[in-house]
Amino acid sequence: MPSAFSHAAAGLGIGACFCGPETPASAWALGALCGALPDIDVAGFSFGVRYGSVWGHRGFTHSLVFAAALAGAIVGLGFRQGLPGLPPGWMWLYLFLATIYHSLLDALTDGGMGVALFSPFDNRRFFFPVRPIKVASFGVSWLFTRRGAAVLASELKWVWLPSGILAGIGVVLRALGRT
Numbered sequence: 001m002p003s004a005f006s007h008a009a010a011g012l013g014i015g016a017c018f019c020g021p022e023t024p025a026s027a028w029a030l031g032a033l034c035g036a037l038p039d040i041d042v043a044g045f046s047f048g049v050r051y052g053s054v055w056g057h058r059g060f061t062h063s064l065v066f067a068a069a070l071a072g073a074i075v076g077l078g079f080r081q082g083l084p085g086l087p088p089g090w091m092w093l094y095l096f097l098a099t100i101y102h103s104l105l106d107a108l109t110d111g112g113m114g115v116a117l118f119s120p121f122d123n124r125r126f127f128f129p130v131r132p133i134k135v136a137s138f139g140v141s142w143l144f145t146r147r148g149a150a151v152l153a154s155e156l157k158w159v160w161l162p163s164g165i166l167a168g169i170g171v172v173l174r175a176l177g178r179t
């Protein structure tokens, strides 16, 4: 995985395409949360869940179905009216994209197993043919090693920069839409 911070930042990049100035901060926070949440499956390692199983790391929580269900649950349970500047359908799409963007970034990493994008219907793991992002380790101590520096550099280049560009495009498009 890219680190949790980078996943959350990627979620914010998606947020810039959907959230206007009138949208409350909670919407941005939800996007960052959805960007990081699929890696909750890491907890399974402590309970003996195998990496390659449906419930293992990069398994079901990295699937299209999970992203759709998570976005649906958040909107359905807490935001049926949406938020200012963010109708419920758009809010669902925003949170869905913020979640599934996590899996697509994982599929671009150079280590671990691929993502079970089509779980639970097909539990095979997928990577993209090109995998430029150096995979991060769990925890934080590794960040201060030479490997950590290389990982952060690759995340800046392949996650933060594109997310920033995406955010910039989103802001410009929204501004054009209002004129």
Ligand SMILES: [Zn+2]
Binding pocket: 001, 038, 039, 058, 062, 102, 103, 106
């Ligand atoms: Zn992940």
